[in-house]
Amino acid sequence: MKKRHANLLLLIALVVLPLALIGWQAWRLLDSESDVQQARYDQLVEARLQQVDLTIQRYLESLAGDWRERLPAWPLDPREVRKRLADEVRVRHLFLLGPDNRRLFPEAPLSSDEQEFVQRLEAIWRDPSLLRSSRPDSESELADTSAPALSRVFRKSARESAGIQPESGWYMWHWGAGTRLLFWWKSPGGETLGLALEPARFKSDLIGLLPEDDATDFSIRLRDASGQEIYRWGGYEPEPGEEYHHYPLSYPLSSWTLEYAGTQPTAAATGFGLLLLLGSLALVLIGLALYLYREQTRELREAARKVEFVGQVSHELKTPLTNIRMYAEMLDEQLEDDPRQRNYLGIIISESQRLGRLIGNVLNFSRTPALHLSEVDIDGLVRQTLDHFRPGFSARGIEIHTDLQAGISISSDADMLEQILNNLLSNVEKYASGGGAVEVTTRVAEERLLVSVRDHGAGIPAAERRKIFEPFYRIDNSLTEGVSGTGIGLTIARQQAGRLGGKLVVSDAAPGARFTLTLPLDRGESA
Amino acid sequence: MKQHPFTLLIILFLTSLLALPAQARQIELSAELGTPVVEAGRAHKTFLKISLTGFELSGLTERTPANVALVLDESGSMTGEKLEEAKEAALLAVDLLNEDDILSIVSYDSHVKVLVPATRVADKSDIRRAIRAMKAGGQTALFAGVSKGAREIRKFIDKERVNRIILLSDGQANVGPSTATELGELGMSLGKEGISVTTIGLGDGYNEDLMANLAGYSDGNHAFVEDPEDLVKIFNYEFGDVLSVVAQDLLIRIEFEDGIRPLRILGRKGEIIGREVTTRMNQLYSDQAQYILLEVEVPEGTADQTRDLARVTVSYQNMANRQQEDVRDRVSVSYSSSSDEIARSRNREVVTTATKQVANEMSKKALQLRDEGKREEAQRVLNSSADFVRSQGAMLGGEEKEQLEAFSAEVESEADAITLDEDWDMRRKAIKAKQYRQDTQQTY
Secondary structure, three states: OHHHHHHHHHHHHHHHHHHHHHHHHHHHHHHHHHHHHHHHHHHHHHHHHHHHHHHHHHHHHHHHHHHHHHHHHOOOOHHHHHHHHHHOOOEEEEEEEOOOOOEEEOOOOOOHHHHHHHHHOHHHHHOOHHHHHHOOOHHHHHHHOOOHHHHHHHHHHHHHHHOOOOOEEEEEEEEOOEEEEEEEEEOOOOOEEEEEEOHHHHHHHHHHHOOOOOOOOEEEEEEOOOOOEEEEEOOOOOOOOOOOEEEEOOOOOOOOEEEEEEOOOOOHHHHHHHHHHHHHHHHHHHHHHHHHHHHHHHHHHHHHHHHHHHHHHHHHHHHHHHHHHHHHHHHHHHOOOOHHHHHHHHHHHHHHHHHHHHHHHHHHHHOOOOOOOEEEEHHHHHHHHHHHHHHHHHHHOOEEEEEEOOOOEEEEOHHHHHHHHHHHHHHHHHHOHHHOEEEEEEEEEOOEEEEEEEEOOOOOOHHHOOHHHOOOOOOOOOOOOOOOOOOOHHHHHHHHHHHOOOEEEEEEOOOOEEEEEEEEOOOOOOO | OOOOHHHHHHHHHHHHHHHHHHOOOOOEEEEEEOOOEEEOOOOEEEEEEEEEEOOOOOOHHHOOOEEEEEEEEOOHHHOOHHHHHHHHHHHHHHHHOOOOOEEEEEEEOOOEEEEEEEEEOOOHHHHHHHHHOOOOOOOOOHHHHHHHHHHHHHHOOOOOOEEEEEEEEOOOOOOOOOOHHHHHHHHHHHHHOOOEEEEEEEOOOOOHHHHHHHHHHOOOOEEEEOOOOHHHHHHHHHHHHHHOEEEEEEEEEEEEOOOOEEEEEEOOOEEEEOOEEEEEEEEEEOOOEEEEEEEEEEOOOOOOOEEEEEEEEEEEEEOOOOEEEEEEEEEEEEEEOOHHHHHHHOOHHHHHHHHHHHHHHHHHHHHHHHHOOOHHHHHHHHHHHHHHHHHHHHHHOHHHHHHHHHHHHHHHHHHHHOOOOOOHHHHHHHHHHHHHHHHHOOOO
């Protein structure tokens, strides 16, 4: 039974180990794959947001371009400038500085709105060079964006106009919690015009430019400097707790941010394939393991059936054999003293006895006999058994030496003990007759009963000593050649020793081999 | 007498042809003082009323083509009857427009959708289908909705069209810029561009300051609708308005003479810079009178002296002949020592209007105080407003006296109610809408 469990475990290992190995490799592969996908995703996000940034930059550039074109035509005196302001829908406030940087417009009388504007831009009136120091022109900003083709176009146009156009650029300043944008332009005559954008209108224009996309795989939000959301598009609903990625816009809106959330890339496509592969591999392996397992159990079942069959047959043989033996012995008693007839009869008896032992062995092997405990006189039993072998031994020229010193009776199964001895002695008869002697001793030592059978034969090589107790194992050498045997004698002997609570071991006796049966004096309870 | 109907038709047609060139077809401008004759020997404050009157457009063929963006709120709070009524109203709008008009429909919740991009109203069935498919849900991205509507308008923006966004919302803006100031700024910028925004507030959930600001700064209309059934009525008005604009993009410039000091503009938004006042109006409807009211300070003068007070210039786009035109007027003030003459010359109509407008300013003040939690002060302001109106009525006497007394009683009941909590949300919206109507001389 233990062996079957071991087999099962082995088979499971056969399935699990390769699967685990391949799975691990696949996981590693997927992991690196997901890294690649993550990088690709990041690129996509980057590209999308850059597109937005670029759209905004283009819008700013078109505003700036438009003004650079139109402003030179403006009459630069305060009255006219005020009139122009009324037509500039995107401009909230406007200022005009003279060549000496003196403020020409707005100048008193001021409307209340203008008054506030003048106060907020106090720093500029004090130092108009602040405008220039922030960032020279949007063109230098575009050089920073990672869309080289586009920025080249812009820069080219900026360069083309550079000869005619004096400086211009964007200026951003803080107004309350928010920021305001201002476009400034310096005329050839040295005057500076500043156009402050209407912030709400600027935001509204940006919203107009941005898409109304309701694709569900992403969501983008635009936030201004104060963190207020301006606009959102894309129908993706972030999981609770999912974080938006933040990207700042380019100058002059560097304090504005774009936020992105979207469906994360999944290794679903490749992962599914791998999973499928792993799954089918597992199926194949499990199938194979099951097949092997069934094959093996089938063999075991078949072997068990064979043993059963042999046991059955042996059992059937036992009765006729007993009869043969009984009548032969009865005949022996009544026979006249004709040595030839007596000799024949002796052979019949001894052969039927041998056959009886053989059948007894087979039966013992195929089925576990019940224990029949009784008081057994060990020395007597040994003597009695030896007596059975005397004719055979003397025929082969084997002398029997006994040294029986046990002198006790123990509670044991006489039949089993006899069978153990039978097996040991029959082995001596079969394989160690060349030694010419067998020594059988009994003694008591250390609360144990020792019965040993020592022959003077060829002995058993050390390597074989363990194997000889395995069923059906026969040493393959000259000794066993031509000698018939079942290969189960020692196996049974050891099993029976075990059943009796003792053990059977073999040791080297040079020359020959010694089999020692050890039995406890107090048998106790044994399995 | 039996005549062939066809002959009758021809006669009618010919008469109308003859009548057309004869029509004045220019807006009328008149500048009047509340007290054109003032007492000599001391400085005075008086009211200057500048009235603009449209002319009648004859027949539907003359109707100005419209460029309308309907911006519809489909946020979660619109669920149910409100959205259905809004849809009905939008469908009505579609019915009122024809192939010469351009219509776009934008809806918004947390996101903005352009349901119908700006297009000539040719295939109405597609437009109707888009309207009927609207579903309510999500937050209120009002600013973005109006912005997208403005973008649609700009695709076909044209001085020869009436360019208008009609916003219909029941909710507070909660996605994107959402303060009254920001919406006002957006409205101002759109107004400069010739796009006016009419805001219609539904239910008691909306932010009336925001809606009034957006409409006010862009020179549109603002109405508060308590009952969704009123929507149809308002759209009828609104489209009546859109369909009968006779002048657009009016720039009113008033240059005061030396010594005359403009103190404030009542109701309208405008700029006072030194002695010059400018204000704008996006449109003037046919046969409708609009006015600008200013309070001015007149320096002292001697009896029988007459001095020039101001020159008024109005530049506008005439929608009948598609021309840019100017109209001008002058106004002067006389001094007298006869109180009789002063009383006789008093312009009763201007004084009445000014009185109501001043009362309106006080009502705004009271509302502000009430918002700040100063209920008693608010009540005091309204009570003094009622007293002022009554005293003005007593001064004028006659028909105006009755009118102003009724008005005074109204203000008094407003004063009584302002300290109460009950239904304040709804009442505040009603008050705000009333103030708005007074300020902008809105027809509904």
